[in-house]
Amino acid sequence: MTEASTRETYGKTLVELGRENENIVVLDADLSPSTMTTFFAQEFPRRFFDCGLQEQNMIGIAAGLAASGKIVYVSSFAIFVSCRCYDQLRVCLSQSNLNVKIVATHGGITVGEDGTSHHAIEDLALFCALPGFTVIVPADAVETAAAVRQAARDYGPCYIRLSRPKTPLVYSEGYQFTSGRAVTMRQGKDATIIAAGIMVAKALEAADALARQDIDCRVINMHTLKPLDEHAVVAAASETGAIVVAEEHLAQGGLGSRVAQVVGSELPVPMGFVNLGDSYALSGKADELLERSGLTAKGIEKSVRSVVERK
Amino acid sequence: MPIPSRDDSRRAVDIVSYCRIQSGLSSMPDHSTSSAAGRPVGSRFNLSTPELRQMATRLRRHVITMIATAGSGHPGGSLSAADIVAALYFRILRHDPDDPQWPDRDRFIMSKGHAAPILYAALAEAGYLPVSELVTLRRLDSRLQGHADRKSTPGVEMSAGSLGMGLSFAIGVSLAAKLDTKAYRTYALLSDGESQEGQTWEAALSAAQFGLDNLVAVIDYNGIQLSGWTRDIMSLEPFAEKWQAFGWHTIDIDGHDIDQILSACSEAEATKGRPTAIIAHTVKGKGVSFMENNVAFHGKAPTREEAETALKELE
Numbered sequence: 001m002t003e004a005s006t007r008e009t010y011g012k013t014l015v016e017l018g019r020e021n022e023n024i025v026v027l028d029a030d031l032s033p034s035t036m037t038t039f040f041a042q043e044f045p046r047r048f049f050d051c052g053l054q055e056q057n058m059i060g061i062a063a064g065l066a067a068s069g070k071i072v073y074v075s076s077f078a079i080f081v082s083c084r085c086y087d088q089l090r091v092c093l094s095q096s097n098l099n100v101k102i103v104a105t106h107g108g109i110t111v112g113e114d115g116t117s118h119h120a121i122e123d124l125a126l127f128c129a130l131p132g133f134t135v136i137v138p139a140d141a142v143e144t145a146a147a148v149r150q151a152a153r154d155y156g157p158c159y160i161r162l163s164r165p166k167t168p169l170v171y172s173e174g175y176q177f178t179s180g181r182a183v184t185m186r187q188g189k190d191a192t193i194i195a196a197g198i199m200v201a202k203a204l205e206a207a208d209a210l211a212r213q214d215i216d217c218r219v220i221n222m223h224t225l226k227p228l229d230e231h232a233v234v235a236a237a238s239e240t241g242a243i244v245v246a247e248e249h250l251a252q253g254g255l256g257s258r259v260a261q262v263v264g265s266e267l268p269v270p271m272g273f274v275n276l277g278d279s280y281a282l283s284g285k286a287d288e289l290l291e292r293s294g295l296t297a298k299g300i301e302k303s304v305r306s307v308v309e310r311k
Numbered sequence: 312m313p314i315p316s317r318d319d320s321r322r323a324v325d326i327v328s329y330c331r332i333q334s335g336l337s338s339m340p341d342h343s344t345s346s347a348a349g350r351p352v353g354s355r356f357n358l359s360t361p362e363l364r365q366m367a368t369r370l371r372r373h374v375i376t377m378i379a380t381a382g383s384g385h386p387g388g389s390l391s392a393a394d395i396v397a398a399l400y401f402r403i404l405r406h407d408p409d410d411p412q413w414p415d416r417d418r419f420i421m422s423k424g425h426a427a428p429i430l431y432a433a434l435a436e437a438g439y440l441p442v443s444e445l446v447t448l449r450r451l452d453s454r455l456q457g458h459a460d461r462k463s464t465p466g467v468e469m470s471a472g473s474l475g476m477g478l479s480f481a482i483g484v485s486l487a488a489k490l491d492t493k494a495y496r497t498y499a500l501l502s503d504g505e506s507q508e509g510q511t512w513e514a515a516l517s518a519a520q521f522g523l524d525n526l527v528a529v530i531d532y533n534g535i536q537l538s539g540w541t542r543d544i545m546s547l548e549p550f551a552e553k554w555q556a557f558g559w560h561t562i563d564i565d566g567h568d569i570d571q572i573l574s575a576c577s578e579a580e581a582t583k584g585r586p587t588a589i590i591a592h593t594v595k596g597k598g599v600s601f602m603e604n605n606v607a608f609h610g611k612a613p614t615r616e617e618a619e620t621a622l623k624e625l626e
Contacts (some may be wrong), residue, residue: 027488033366047490048488049486049521051517052512052516052517052520054516054517055480056510056513057479057482057510057513057514057517058343058475058479059479059485060476060477060479060482060483060514061479061482062470062483063479063480063483064420064469064479064480064481064482064484064485064486064487064488065483065484066483066484066487067461067468067469067480067484067492068483068484068487068488069414069487070490071486085475087473088476088479088510090473091470091471091473091476092469092470092476092479092480095460095462095470096461096462096469097462097471136481172560194487241520252327286494298573
């Protein structure tokens with residue numbers, strides 16, 4: 001599969017948006033060469049503010065700019081812009097319902113060698129807990145561009161999580177993205193894999209392997225964790241009778257929890273979960289860490305076989 | 312839209328005559344019905360120093376009544392800020408109660424969100440909401456939340472309550488003014504206690520870095536926080552020197568002296584290239600003898616009897 005960088009796409013999309021709308025401003029916390037907001041900073045220095053290593057202050061500044069009519073994009077690594085400034089996110093953005101778009105790069109364990117302190121694996125739970133936030137994990141660079149653009153059109157606080165390494169492309173140009181509406185990547189009747197982010201490509205790979213074993217798997221890209229496309233979840237439960245949720249996140253509070261809440265209340269079916277459980281990862285190459293944690297096509301495949309047996 | 316001059320006092324005529332008519336809390340009319348018509352957009356109120364003193368007393372009376380009625384709240388930090396808030400809302404700030412979102416308005420950012428009652432009192436007296444609504448403070452379905460909430464109350468710029476966030480927000484507002492080449496100024500009211508928060512100093516660093524001479528931080532330095540004297544818990548001294556070291560122009564004043572407040576705001580406006588911190592030395596609970604310098608009244612409502620005594624002292 002061809003690979004592309006979601007953060008590089010983000011940086012380029014931001015420049016396009018900046019050209020189209022002079023109301024767009026961008027904040028970063030000393031990480032612009034990594035988050036790729038540096039492209040925007042070069043073209044629009046007046047509308048770019050480097051807040052230094054001050055994530056809490058940055059969120060407050062973003063709120064003040066948004067309250068003054070700006071569309072504010074804020075970037076940092078996922079771990080720092082979630083955990084480091086959570087109270088500010090809560091009071092200044094969520095409670096205040098201000099138009100700030102948090103686009104975080106370096107989400108999940110694929111950050112790799114930097115190790116535990118840099119692995120954002122609780123960020124989705126944190127942002128999903130904030131009332132009013134839209135939470136999006138694009139599956140690839142194409143979807144990233146679409147989501148970043150859509151965020152500028154929709155009013156309200158938003159969190160978009162991107163990755164450090166290049167990721168496989170699952171979409172081609174012309175893909176139509178709608179926030180809050182899941183995409184069925186592949187139809188199937190025996191089970192459904194619901195995935196987000198880098199796990200979508202792995203889910204497709206797993207579905208191919210399962211097809212060879214006569215298990216016909218539906219694959220859903222649940223790019224928007226909040227608001228969740230509950231209809232797609234209920235349809236999957238009703239039409240396939242078993243669901244596996246795959247995500248690069250801890251077990252609690254992320255996509256798995258959110259899907260399980262819908263399944264539990266609407267139409268209980270056997271479920272499986274492919275995630276990071278309840279422990280941190282350590283240093284290592286991204287692929288090694290994914291392998292060690294079972295966040296692989298094989299891991300998904302195994303979980304699907306298990307839920308199908310329990311039907 | 313041209314910025315109206317300070318001499319534009321047509322609005323002030325209304326408010327001054329209104330103030331002179333009023334004598335007690337019980338007889339206050341619904342101010343919202345009398346505020347709007349015929350006022351120029353964006354003017355300042357233009358109360359004189361003696362009138363501002365009277366206004367500060369009126370605001371203090373509101374604070375006592377509101378918190379006593381609610382049965383909970385933070386009287387001390389509202390009373391210490393009364394003179395500052397009165398001077399800002401009725402002399403310094405360009406604002407329009409009939410158009411709370413007027414893009415050219417000066418911004419008042421209440422960072423010490425527990426002092427919401429003094430802000431609500433000023434907003435009501437200015438005509439943003441009926442004075443009669445003040446006693447709904449903290450009640451279910453009231454627009455007057457326990458801590459300032461921008462979504463609930465017209466005229467409230469920022470949601471606050473978790474301390475140390477207001478200066479950052481004010482920086483964002485000030486940066487927007489620079490980007491849009493607007494002349495409005497931003498005033499953030501901080502407490503001394505919240506100056507213990509690290510974020511306040513992050514903000515202090517960055518406001519200087521961004522050269523925000525359209526930003527003023529007013530610190531209501533009443534010396535007391537929830538559990539005791541600031542100097543005993545986590546001393547801020549030397550305070551002015553800290554702001555200076557962070558790149559700010561500083562002015563130390565008596566925060567209960569209206570003329571000093573006014574002249575400090577003028578000095579801040581004349582200071583170019585860097586932000587100004589007005590360190591307003593105040594007395595917690597100012598104006599009510601048994602609340603002054605009394606830690607207990609940081610976050611405790613007066614009883615009915617205490618409220619009656621307080622209102623007598625505030626005549």
